Amino acid sequence: MAIETEFITKSWDIPLRASVDVAVIGGGSAGVAAASAAARNGASTILVERYGFLGGTSTAGMVGPFMTSYTPDGKRQLVAGLFQEVIDRMVAMGGAVDPSTTEAGSAWGSFIELGHANVTPFHVEALKMATLEMVCDSGAQIRFHTSFVDVIMDGERISDIVILDKAGLGLLRPKVVIDTSGDGDIAAKAGAPFEMGRREDGRMMPVTLFLTIGNVDDDRVVAWMREHEKLHPGERLFECIVKEARETGAWTLEREFLNIYREPTPGQWRVNTTRVQNVDGTNPDDLSRAEVESRRQVWDLIRFFRSHCPGLENVQLLATGSQVGVRETRHILGDYVLNGQDVLEGRKFEDGIAQCSYPIDIHDPQGPRGRLEGIHADHYEIPYRCLVPRQVSNLLVAGRPISADHEGAASARVIPPCYATGQAAGTAASLSLKQSVAPREVDIERLRKTLQEQGAVV
Template structure:
């Protein structure tokens, strides 16, 4: 079998929130960037998974904005198109920016392509070749067959840490019973949202509990939520909970997709029967694929801990700020929340984006080097985008200085990020 050949400066693997910003920042630095995505759109969990709200831009209590740069630019593009609004959240992660998913797909694509990056959909990185701690090439698989891509720098934004793992970088993964649960997001139309809002979140949870006790419903999560969207009468619901799944196992993930859609029907029927305003509503869609919160966590130069998070620790090599609470979606019917103390935010250190043992690879997104509890905070969308921008700049700086990614000075990376409007 013949194998195609391609060469770029920066190869970004995974086109979710982190990968998009990594590709934009590296391309704007003047380098030849290829962004590879397995789906047919950019955004990952922000689009294909149906999570239509950016969380993490603001601290939950003071509502102080702590993320800028490319992520904020994306958010403002949505607002300028009248495709997003800030939605106060009376519990949980605080104010979010709820947007139209279809418009975000377009804005992500336009911003990536305008930056000069090349985009490739429907493609998987199947094999990673590493020699003496350096990735030499990555084999892509798609309808064309196989393509070997060589790059000067590689960025893993797959969410699952696929590239780091295949390159031989060490990682951690919680026991299956402790991994955060998966969720199938669903949308309903023809909802009388004015009437439905009269039921508080606390009362909604009580009604879920009563429905479970009736024996007519099986609702694994009893404190799920719904919210309005930019479209009148259309709501998004995050209620489904599929537990005990290792999403790096495709067989288990397939069964999770089946289970998620079955649970959706239960929750739709519950809402129609138990919540005024939903009587005439109907299901219009489920997410293209089930949402995954946690799989591999790389072992980097520093492992961010839950203690760092809840105590608001600051780092000399901090490249992003996060005020999001620990939001641990375990297997039970509730979710564990732990809030950040002190001034309400902590730093994500650059070292947590550096896999040990591989010198030309960076990671960004939910597969960062963090403990289970810390990852349950740092995985928020604004932080994933901020990490993406940081590794895109870091890759460019490493190429410019002809250094390994762990050798570039953190202060210089921070200077460049601030010049691009990031808050560090």
């Protein structure tokens, strides 16, 4: 028998908090870049963030290191601009390692070759400060502890954004909105079409709670890996130990190896190994279940590290993410949908606004393994049309939910492309106001030229 859902209706008087040129909703990687770019290009800009710090999944979720921002051979940087500026700020603090110095197959990249050269190890606290300084220096206003609630539409145009903060409900009145929520929340509320997960069945990649461990014997971990990669080429870190433990029942996680990354501080590593399946990151019940299950997995991991893994016998749990890391939810449908063949074949576009080379990296929505397939070219491009959602005239989308299918998004979802699409969206929003046109109608050559002049690679 179907359960009837109960509703109530209540009217609110919602005060106007601010009128701005550009409202950026979500202070993660794409949001930091979008707000900084919009403000630097002359638009009055407000950045809305639910936490008390910026960085999104890289800080609240502790997702790291940043994956590659270079060509597969490591000879040319593909994502620069505001992304490199954040790195430079962290390096100056002693809180990051520049990606130009990190090699494939090293401890910085969890000993993985494909797609794991030129990664950027960083400290979460350094990233919080670097992103904060960059946005503040740009002149953008930040509204912390503020959540997105809803949109008010005037035809196909967003006229107001409803927010919630400690003072209650409020309104923002922007001319252009940039959705950097990570899940396409604003686009979905505004009526933009989207797909969930993979097209054939809607299944999404699993979520992961990151953790940082300390008191690791770095040399012993590296020595174990170097010995075993000679005996078993292609084997991942501690894979044979995990396999044996699975047979005895000592390992139950849906992972077949340990995915851990050395951090700038000696003895400290970032762990990407927990896994919770069948989670819809837009469903609060699923997210709650994922938090409960993944935090239990964290302590199972700590016990396993201590009892089974050479070099990890004395590890201490230093920190866990404030939230699980979500790899996939909505794919907003834009004027172009980036697909897997675009990525693999290294396709270029007349309206390209970002260059990327990260492999198609799919964590299996139904099993312990996945697919890591490198591109067959120097790089591929993300076209501006992937940032322009259908059916909403004054909205741009940047970051994880840009217009891409399951395979295309499996490459474009990582942090460097999020910064690149964020910088492009913020720049385009400002240009659209200067040109008195909708974001969809921005002069593409002027956009690309502006991005190049400001350090981006297009």
